[in-house]
Amino acid sequence: MEHITLLIGIVIVTALVFDFTNGFHDTANAMATTISTGALRPKVAVAMSAVLNLVGAFLSVEVAATISKGIVDESGIRPEIIFAGLVGAIVWNLLTWLAGLPSSSSHALFGGLIGATVASVGTGAVHGEAVVMKVLIPAVAAPIVAGLATVLATRLTYRLARNTDPEASATGYRAGQIASAALVSLAHGTNDAQKTMGVITLALVSGGVIAPHSDPPMWVIVSAGLAIALGTYLGGWRIIRTLGKGLADIQPAQGFAAQTGAAVTILASSHIGFALSTTQVCSGAVMGAGMGRKGGVVRWSTAGRMVAAWGLTLPAAGLVGAGAALLADQGDWGVTAVAVLALGACGAIWAASRRKPVDSSNVNEAEAGEPAGVVTAAIQAVAPPPAGALHQDAPATSPVAPAPAATAAPAATTA
Amino acid sequence: MNIDWAALGEVFGVTLVVTVALVGLFTLGIVGTARKPGASATAGGAGALARTGAYAAFALCAAAVGYGISLIVG
16 A cells, blocks of 8 residues: 555545545435434434444445446546545535535535546546436436325325324334335445445556456445444434425324335335435435325425525536646645645535534424424424334434444544 | 436336335234224224234335345345
C-alpha cells in the first residue's frame, strides 16, 4: 500500500465521507415509518438498521466492480474527476438533508460523476442513453410501482381487519413492520455500501495501485461497511421526520403495508434486473399508504417539494461536481481549494442545521407550520401509549445494543 | 433508445401481486390470532381452526422473508 499517493488517499477519504452521508440520508428509507408508528424506539431502530447495513456490506461484492454502470466512460477517468464527483454528491446530500427531503444518494453520486466528467473530459464521455435507462426511468417508475402496490395492500388490510380491535392488531402490524424494515436495511447495505467500494476500487485502479478488474480489497469492504453503518446509526433525523410524519399520517397498519410494499419492490426490481431507486420506492410507498386508508392524509406540498428535489438531484450535484472538476484540474492547489471549499460548505450546512436541530428526541414531532401536523402531534401526545409496545421493544434491544459502540470505535480509526 | 418495457412490466406485476398477497396473509394471521370480544364462550373448535390458519399464514410470511434474505445474499 506504499504506492497510494496523497491524491488517492484524499479520494478514498472523500468516498468514505460520501458513504457516511449515504447511510445518514437513507436511514429514513428503512426506518422512518417504523419510528413514527412506534414499532421501535428511534435509537433502537437506527441501531438495528446500522447493524444490518454493516452485515449487508459483507454479503456480496458482485456489483462493486460496475460502479458507474456504464454512465461515464471509465477508461479515461482520473482520480481528480472521482474526487470532484464525490464532492458534488456530498454537498447535495447534505443540502437535501438540511431541507429534510429524501433524495437518492445514488442519483447524487451519478450526477456528481457526470458533471465532473463533462467539465473535465467533455460530453462525449457520458452515455446519455445509459443515464435515461439507469436513472430517469427507474426514478419515475419507482414511486408509481411501490405506491400503487401499497395503496391496494393498505385497502386490503383495512378491509380484512375491519372487525378487529385496532389496539390489539397494532402489535402484530408493528412486528411485521420490523421484519420488512430489516429486509430494506439489509438490501440497502448490500447495494449502497458496494457503490462506495466500487468508487474506491476505481480510484485504486486509476492510480495503478491494484490491477484493473480486481475485487475490492478487504480493507475497502470493511471501511465502506463501517462508514455506511456509522452514518445510518447517527441517523438523518430530519429526513426520518419528513418520511415518517411529514408526508402522511401513518398508522401501524399503513406502516406495515408501506414497508412491505417497499421491501417487495426493491427485491423484485433488483432480482428481475430493472433496479429501482430505493429512496423513490420508499417515498412512493409512504404516499400510497397515506392514500390507501379512508380519511388518510397525504401532504401534497411536502410531496411536491420532495419531487422537486428528485428532479434537481442530478443537475445540482452535476453542477457542483463540474465546478469542483474545473478547479481540481488546475493542479495540486486546485485539489486543495476544492477540499477546503467542500469542508467549508459541510461546516456551514451543519451550522445551519443546529439552529433547528432534529434528533431522536423530537423526530416524531411534526414540522411546525403544517397545520395538519400540529393536530397529529397533539393527538399523539394525548393518546395512551400503544399496548404491547414495551414488551416488544425489550427483546429487540438486547441483541442490538452493543453494536453502536462496536461500529463507532473502529470507524473513528479508519476515517 | 431501447427501453426494457417487459422487465418493467414484470417488476410491476410481481410487486403488485406479492405485496398484496403478503399483506393480506399477514392480516389474516393478525385477525385469526386476535381475541374477539365474546368469542371465548363459543365453541373452541372454530377458534382453534382460526388460530391454526393464522399460524399457517404467519409461517408463509416468514418463508417469504427467508426467500427475501436469500435473494439479497445470492
